[in-house]
Amino acid sequence: MNRSTSELLKELTLNEKASLCAGLNMWMTKGIERLNIPPVHMYDGTNGIRKTNSNEEMGITSENVPATCYPTGSAIGSSWNTDLLHEVGVALGRESKAMDVELLLGPGVNMKRTPLGGRNFEYYSEDPCLTGELGAAFINGIQSEGVGASVKHFAGNNQEFEKMVTSSEIDERTLREIYLSAFERIIKKSDPWTVMCSYNLLNGTYASENEHLLNDILREEWGYEGVVLSDWTAVNDRIRGLKAGLDLEMPGPAHYNTKAIVEAVQTGKLSEEQLDRSVGRILKLVERVTGNKDTQASGEDGYHALARKAAAESIVLLKNDNAILPLRPETASSIAVIGRFAKKPRIQGAGSAKVTPTRVDIPLDEIKELAGTLATVSYTDGYPEDASVNEDLIKDSVTLAMGADVAVLFVGQPEYAESEMHDLKDIELPEHQVKLIQAVAAVQPKCIVVTSSGSALVMRPWVQHVPGVIHSWLSGQGMGRAIAEVLFGYSNPSGKLSETFPVKLSDNPSHMRIRGENGKLYYREGLFVGYRYYDRKELAPQFPFGHGLSYTSFTYSDLEMVQQGTGVTVSFELKNTGKRRGKEVVQLYVHDEECKWTRPEKELKAFAKIELEPGEKQKIIFELEERDFAYFNTKYNRWTADTGYFQILLGSSSKDIRITGRLHCDFGKEEITFHKFSLLSDWLSDPAAKAVLEHCLNEMNEHVTDKVYLNEEFIGFWEDFPMVKILQMFGQTWMNERSPDEIIQELIAQIDQARKG
Numbered sequence: 001m002n003r004s005t006s007e008l009l010k011e012l013t014l015n016e017k018a019s020l021c022a023g024l025n026m027w028m029t030k031g032i033e034r035l036n037i038p039p040v041h042m043y044d045g046t047n048g049i050r051k052t053n054s055n056e057e058m059g060i061t062s063e064n065v066p067a068t069c070y071p072t073g074s075a076i077g078s079s080w081n082t083d084l085l086h087e088v089g090v091a092l093g094r095e096s097k098a099m100d101v102e103l104l105l106g107p108g109v110n111m112k113r114t115p116l117g118g119r120n121f122e123y124y125s126e127d128p129c130l131t132g133e134l135g136a137a138f139i140n141g142i143q144s145e146g147v148g149a150s151v152k153h154f155a156g157n158n159q160e161f162e163k164m165v166t167s168s169e170i171d172e173r174t175l176r177e178i179y180l181s182a183f184e185r186i187i188k189k190s191d192p193w194t195v196m197c198s199y200n201l202l203n204g205t206y207a208s209e210n211e212h213l214l215n216d217i218l219r220e221e222w223g224y225e226g227v228v229l230s231d232w233t234a235v236n237d238r239i240r241g242l243k244a245g246l247d248l249e250m251p252g253p254a255h256y257n258t259k260a261i262v263e264a265v266q267t268g269k270l271s272e273e274q275l276d277r278s279v280g281r282i283l284k285l286v287e288r289v290t291g292n293k294d295t296q297a298s299g300e301d302g303y304h305a306l307a308r309k310a311a312a313e314s315i316v317l318l319k320n321d322n323a324i325l326p327l328r329p330e331t332a333s334s335i336a337v338i339g340r341f342a343k344k345p346r347i348q349g350a351g352s353a354k355v356t357p358t359r360v361d362i363p364l365d366e367i368k369e370l371a372g373t374l375a376t377v378s379y380t381d382g383y384p385e386d387a388s389v390n391e392d393l394i395k396d397s398v399t400l401a402m403g404a405d406v407a408v409l410f411v412g413q414p415e416y417a418e419s420e421m422h423d424l425k426d427i428e429l430p431e432h433q434v435k436l437i438q439a440v441a442a443v444q445p446k447c448i449v450v451t452s453s454g455s456a457l458v459m460r461p462w463v464q465h466v467p468g469v470i471h472s473w474l475s476g477q478g479m480g481r482a483i484a485e486v487l488f489g490y491s492n493p494s495g496k497l498s499e500t501f502p503v504k505l506s507d508n509p510s511h512m513r514i515r516g517e518n519g520k521l522y523y524r525e526g527l528f529v530g531y532r533y534y535d536r537k538e539l540a541p542q543f544p545f546g547h548g549l550s551y552t553s554f555t556y557s558d559l560e561m562v563q564q565g566t567g568v569t570v571s572f573e574l575k576n577t578g579k580r581r582g583k584e585v586v587q588l589y590v591h592d593e594e595c596k597w598t599r600p601e602k603e604l605k606a607f608a609k610i611e612l613e614p615g616e617k618q619k620i621i622f623e624l625e626e627r628d629f630a631y632f633n634t635k636y637n638r639w640t641a642d643t644g645y646f647q648i649l650l651g652s653s654s655k656d657i658r659i660t661g662r663l664h665c666d667f668g669k670e671e672i673t674f675h676k677f678s679l680l681s682d683w684l685s686d687p688a689a690k691a692v693l694e695h696c697l698n699e700m701n702e703h704v705t706d707k708v709y710l711n712e713e714f715i716g717f718w719e720d721f722p723m724v725k726i727l728q729m730f731g732q733t734w735m736n737e738r739s740p741d742e743i744i745q746e747l748i749a750q751i752d753q754a755r756k757g
Contacts, residue, residue, distance in 0.1 A: 003035075005284060006253045008035060011145060014266075015258070015262055016032055019253075020037075020279050021247065021279065022248070022252040022253060023252030023253065023254070025253065025405035026041055026052070027041060028040065028252075029282065029286070034364075040103055041100060041102045042101070042102065046072070046105075046107055046108050047076070047104055047355065048067050048476070049065075049162070050353065050355050051101060052065070053065065063356050065501040067099065067358065068091070068095060068300075068303040068307055068355075069307065069360075071091075071473065071474070072454055072475070073123045073124050074122075074473055074475070074499070075314040077498035078314050078495040079310065079313040079314045079494075079495055079609075080495075080609050081156065083609075085138040086140055088138065089137065089139065089143075090141040091303055092141070093141065093145025094145055095303060096142075096145070096147045098148070102147060104147060104148070107151060108151055108152050108353075109126075109156050109182045109186065110152075111128065111182070111529060112126040112455075112696070113529055114158070114423075115508060116159075116423045117158055117162060118351075118421065118422050118453055120418075120455040120456020121349035121418050126530030126531070127498070127604050128181035128608070129181075129182075129604045132181065132183075132189070133185065134183035135151060135185075136185060136220075138367055139151065139192050139268075143191075143193060146288075146291060148288060150193075150195065150196045151186050151195055152195070152196035153196055153199070154183060154198055154207060154213070155183060156175070156207070157199065157207075157698075158419065161423050161515050164234075166516040167202065168202050168521055169204075169520050169523060171375065172634050172718070174526045176632040178527060187223075193226050193289070194226055194248075194285065195218065196229055197213075197229070197454050206234075207234070208234045210244060214228055219245055228640070229250055235254075235257070238260055239261065240271050241269060246277075247536065261275065263448045271698065272515035290548070300359070300601050310476065311476055312493075313366055315493055315495050316473075317469075317495075318497075319467065320549050321467035321468065324406075324448060325551070326489025326551060329375060329445075331406075333405055334375060334378070334403070334404040335367070335375055335404055335406055335407075336380075336400040337408050338380055338382040338410070339381070339383065339410030339433075339450075341410035341411065341450075344408040345480055346415055346453075349418045349419060349420075349475050350415065350416070350420065351420025357476075359477060361479060363410060364377075365480065366484035370487075370672075378567065380393070381396075382394070382433075383430070392685045398440060407445075408448045408450060411451055412453050413453040413457070414426075414430060424455065427457055428457070429457065429459075429462075434579060442465070445470070447467065448466070448470065449463075449470070451470070452474060453474070456501045457501060458504055458505060470483065472745040492550055494548070494550060494582065494584075494585065496585045496652075496653065497543060497547045497548060500544060502534075503541060507534075507539060512562070526601065530545055532601070545651050546585070546604075548585070549653075550584070551578070552576055552578025552580040552581070552614065553576070554575065554578075554584045554612070556586075557573045557659070558571075560572070566641075567626065568665060570606075570650075574612065575612070575663055576613060576617075582608065583612075584610050586607060586651070587603055587607050587651055587653065589650075589657070590602065590647070590649070592629065592646055593644060595642050597631055597633070602654070605624060606624065627639060627641070629667065636673070642667065643665065643668065648660065664751055671755070674689060674748045680723055681720065682723055688755050691754065693723070695710075696747055705733075708726070723747075724744050727740040731743075
């Protein structure tokens with residue numbers, strides 16, 4: 001492509017333009033050979049490159065071209081490490097170029113409304129701030145190598161059950177604050193070259209043709225100029241989609257829609273200008289991905305080392321009673337390793353994100369290698385491959401555990417449980433694993449459980465009986481080595497939960513309406529997703545959002561806060577008070593003390609992962625913007641930060657707050673737009689309106705017996721009454737010539753005049 005987009009648009013025929021708006025096959029866009037417009041090669045890529053052996057096949061159930069398998073979204077989301085996400089993104093960009101991949105379909109950034117979501121393992125978190133920061137870092141890494149990213153699935157795609165025919169019914173404020181916020185942060189911080197729309201309907205309209213979503217918000221409000229492409233077969237009405245801003249339909253070739261586009265332009269149903277906008281964006285994408293073809297491959301060993309590093313940062317130490325970990329030769333000279341996952345680990349979920357790994361570290365092998373001659377390692381399966389309870393295997397495990405100094409059990413959700421196209425049935429371990437843990441823990445007090453899953457787990461039947469729990473998530477091909485290094489202390493765990501682990505499934509806020517009915521799913525829990533709900537409900541989870549233990553300890557001190565303009569600078573001192581080098585994930589939450597609107601008790605607004613040597617102290621500084629204090633005001637359809645007192649809470653988890661400060665923030669006075677049904681409290685909260693109202697009431701009191709005085713008693717009773725109703729109630733004998741509506745309009749005009757000075 002040597003010509004500009006405008007020149008190419010002039011040379012393309014109408015039929016060629018229409019054909020460019022759909023793929024050539026399963027994984028390629030269409031090229032136009034006569035104009036030297038090449039196709040773009042794209043493949044799934046949330047935690048590695050899933051390149052199929054043929055561009056004509058989906059490759060869901062087959063082995064594909066081997067590639068590095070990194071931790072899944074839920075795992076690497078628990079690293080809370082933006083630098084790591086960027087590093088993985090760069091590596092994926094380089095590996096993509098070596099494999100002739102020009103566009104990676106990832107990351108997935110949908111919110112985890114329910115832990116039963118079948119694709120939760122692909123997504124980072126239940127929180128939009130954490131998700132947005134990690135997603136932006138990942139995309140910036142990929143695109144720095146000249147490979148495009150595709151942030152997905154836009155938007156409100158939070159379940160697999162009947163997702164292609166179900167409308168996510170989400171009120172505007174919840175949509176903006178929870179389900180779109182991460183996308184917005186990513187668009188503004190990383191400008192992904194493509195955005196993938198979701199299968200579902202949003203508030204009654206398919207996402208692939210939702211003008212409010214694709215045009216009003218994404219294009220007009222956020223200023224996005226990249227390509228919007230469909231999830232595979234997500235298109236409903238192609239012409240409506242083009243008008244709304246859906247540029248590219250996948251897969252192709254979709255000849256029927258090419259014909260429909262041509263006919264729509266010829267009949268005036270679709271303007272050629274609208275078609276040109278989409279074609280122009282597609283041509284810009286082609287220009288971007290073909291502009292950097294140099295390959296800087298690190299080689300398989302380099303990528304595998306990074307996969308190990310990423311796994312180590314993702315693993316979360318949930319419980320470590322009596323400092324049972326790390327294992328030491330003097331207290332663990334014999335180790336019983338129990339559970340099939342130690343030999344055949346679950347490293348990822350199933351579906352379109354499943355990568356064919358280049359190699360896989362086996363936990364049992366890695367444990368034996370690190371144990372060396374200092375400890376003997378024995379093994380038994382513990383449970384069968386199917387779901388049956390095998391008492392003989394449990395007895396063998398008990399015998400093995402009794403004869404060892406410590407038992408390490410590898411358990412988790414079965415592989416078939418977590419996959420695209422279906423949701424989980426529960427978040428408990430299989431019965432045979434629960435019985436195994438209980439039996440082993442009864443005879444071996446030094447029992448460590450290593451769990452594997454892509455989502456939160458319920459641990460109530462057994463967690464109280466074991467002193468050590470490591471959650472390894474689905475941490476990719478380097479997971480086995482990473483787990484072994486955490487067990488023996490070669491690696492200090494630093495992962496923090498990116499989602500809440502409930503005591504039981506029914507504690508989850510979406511539990512009463514997990515699935516839709518008759519094509520509609522109402523998000524009636526609103527803003528209260530994840531930790532926001534547990535805070536408001538005063539409900540203790542099993543393990544809270546942001547939780548994760550370390551082999552060292554940290555203290556927080558010397559908090560300072562100052563507002564400069566509309567921004568706030570927060571600083572404090574973090575010190576490693578333990579005896580080992582370690583990383584702490586510092587979490588900053590904001591609480592609005594005075595807002596009249598319903599707001600969560602606290603919301604994550606910033607975080608940082610800091611590494612310190614023993615005794616080392618570092619000053620940490622966060623720069624908050626006005627938006628970090630704002631909520632989406634549906635009355636005025638904009639983000640609003642109210643002047644008033646806010647609390648700044650800094651801690652090691654959402655429940656482990658170490659230091660708190662209180663700050664009065666001045667964001668200016670929000671000018672109220674008055675109307676017929678504005679409340680008395682609205683009038684009194686605005687100085688100009690209050691002065692006009694007092695003058696009006698003084699005039700009215702000269703003509704009525706039941707006089708109105710704006711004292712505490714009157715306001716306390718009538719403050720939620722519309723002012724027009726108060727006039728109707730008390731001013732009937734005064735309003736001879738004018739109606740209440742006319743008086744209100746006169747008062748509003750006086751307010752406007754007073755504001756102008």
